[in-house]
Amino acid sequence: MSPTMKAMTYAQYGGTDVLSSTELPVPKVSPGCVLVRMKAAGVNPMDWKIMAGWMDDFYAVRFPVIPGADVAGVVEAVGIDTPEFSVGDEVYSFVLRDTFQGGTFAELVSLPASMVARKPASLSWEQAAGLPQAGLAALRTLDTLALNRGDTLLIHNGSGGVGRIGVQLAVNAGIRVIATTSPENFTRLRELGAEPVEYGEGLSDRVLALAPGGVDAVADFIGDVVDQTMAVLKPAGRHVSITDGAVLGRGGLFIGGRADTHSLDRLSQLVDAGALTVDVAATYPLQEVAAAFQASMSGHSDGKIVMTAFTI
Numbered sequence: 001m002s003p004t005m006k007a008m009t010y011a012q013y014g015g016t017d018v019l020s021s022t023e024l025p026v027p028k029v030s031p032g033c034v035l036v037r038m039k040a041a042g043v044n045p046m047d048w049k050i051m052a053g054w055m056d057d058f059y060a061v062r063f064p065v066i067p068g069a070d071v072a073g074v075v076e077a078v079g080i081d082t083p084e085f086s087v088g089d090e091v092y093s094f095v096l097r098d099t100f101q102g103g104t105f106a107e108l109v110s111l112p113a114s115m116v117a118r119k120p121a122s123l124s125w126e127q128a129a130g131l132p133q134a135g136l137a138a139l140r141t142l143d144t145l146a147l148n149r150g151d152t153l154l155i156h157n158g159s160g161g162v163g164r165i166g167v168q169l170a171v172n173a174g175i176r177v178i179a180t181t182s183p184e185n186f187t188r189l190r191e192l193g194a195e196p197v198e199y200g201e202g203l204s205d206r207v208l209a210l211a212p213g214g215v216d217a218v219a220d221f222i223g224d225v226v227d228q229t230m231a232v233l234k235p236a237g238r239h240v241s242i243t244d245g246a247v248l249g250r251g252g253l254f255i256g257g258r259a260d261t262h263s264l265d266r267l268s269q270l271v272d273a274g275a276l277t278v279d280v281a282a283t284y285p286l287q288e289v290a291a292a293f294q295a296s297m298s299g300h301s302d303g304k305i306v307m308t309a310f311t312i
Helices: 045-052 125-129 132-145 161-172 183-192 203-210 226-232 245-250 261-272 286-298
Strands: 004-010 019-025 033-043 060-066 070-078 090-094 099-102 108-112 116-118 152-156 176-181 195-198 215-220 233-241 280-285 304-308
Touching: 004 286, 019 286, 033 090, 033 125, 033 132, 033 286, 045 060, 045 286, 070 108, 070 125, 070 132, 090 132, 090 261, 116 261, 125 280, 125 304, 132 161, 132 215, 132 233, 132 261, 152 161, 152 226, 161 176, 161 183, 161 261, 176 183, 176 203, 183 195, 195 203, 203 226, 215 226, 226 233, 226 245, 233 245, 280 286, 286 304
Parallel strands: 060 099, 152 176, 152 215, 176 195, 215 233, 280 304
Antiparallel strands: 004 019, 004 060, 033 070, 033 108, 033 304, 070 090, 090 116
């Protein structure tokens, strides 16, 4: 009999009621891949949006689906032609596949080595699991905007998972950051080096009060803010969104994070140099993924939501 593992799965689109704990065969370890025993797995809005069927136009799924894309864990086995990793290595990854089926909310995950990097030594398992997708999206945003030291960047949703990483990356690069958020997050964003402004009506006026000539660039990490972006962006300014394709009709770029070892290593170097950290708001054991998804859906978490290993 083939060895099995426990995983959280869903066999059809729907809400959190479609989730269940399932016994599945342990994934095979193909050439160029590693098998990772999950220590922690980050929760991202993409996970429950795919489960709800809202992203069916973008991503193919094959049921039953194991949700989850972020993971931190220990290498359990390596495939043929995988010299860069060994059993026992502590690693992390963002799993981005053409077809969603084998995600990270499982005891064991098989991953292409090209999407895996060594875990930052200074982060806990939970922090490491909360970094990959948010960090890669923020890193690609900053790379795309190609700002210079002293430029001013507006970040929509500076207190979200991607926003907090984006603030730190930009500040570390010598960029002035204005970040939208709710008042309860002002203190944390100031600690990270941003100038916080409140969401909502009058946002453009509040941003222009801080940057009377407009901002050099805008990073949209929340969506449905393109009008506010254009109201404060300099004529030659650049703007990107990771959530709203409407920017394409307004001279912006619609982008996402891409998983690769080199980019993850860049994040790790910043973390271990003390220039980047990850705020974890809450952790849940894997069997409580429904509660974790509901917390993520509320949009009020003070940092990343992270799954840990099964406790039963």
